[in-house]
Amino acid sequence: MAETNPNSVVFPEYLVAFGDAYWVAKYFNDSVVETADFVYGHPYISRIFLRRDIFADLQFDDLRLTQGFAFEDWHLNCELRARGFNFLVAPKTVFFYRQRKGSLLKEANAVSARQIPNASLFDPIKLTRLVTAEKLHKLGDSGPLNSKESARRGNSKEQLLADITCMEMVYAAIQIDPGINLWKIINSGSWSNIFPDQHWGHDYVTACSVVGEGAFTDIVLLPWLNAGGGERFVLDVLHSLAAETEDFR
Incomplete structure (x- = not known):
């Protein structure tokens, strides 16, 4: 997928969290996820696959655990979005994510402002142009496979459990790490990166269009x-x- 789409970032389709907490997340590509969603929250994760040369002038920001900003992966993905990268999902891939009581993510959620530093994506001119181009690209594309409504109807956990290939990988992961409990996966919660149809990320885009270039x-x-x-x-x-x-x- 990465070779076929060189100007893209590829993510796993599923995340299975295990350990101190269990849940299953399913990720959708940017035919469902909007640019405004990156302003509202973080629709993807830190495990990315893309061309090595991209990191020649773009790296993770060093966001130490403080009461200030956090989430360097969210910030990096905003920078990639600002550069016009497509966000794709590799079908039938599963990322297993161990949860610990004192993990860095939990500490960041508890201590920080739960916001990222300023990113290129938040520039009013750049953001407005990206959103306008995105709308033009999706104009007339209302097929069920690309609609938020269709994606929202599914249950991430049930879809994982019903996928034979993914379940083979779950069993293989259990062979590697017996700490992964299938029964807890079956009884876990479910999440996806489909955000509300209208949120303050859209309001920020509207504000940017008012600001304009002046x-x-x-x-x-x-x-x-x-x-x-x-x-x-x-x-x-x-x-x-x-x-x-x-x-x-």
């Missing part, structure tokens, strides 16, 4: 706008400044 001279954050309220007075002041100030925006 720069603003003044930015005012208001919790709401009431007719005749104090916030309207702030807007009246801004409109007055705009009438008297050259290049006011």
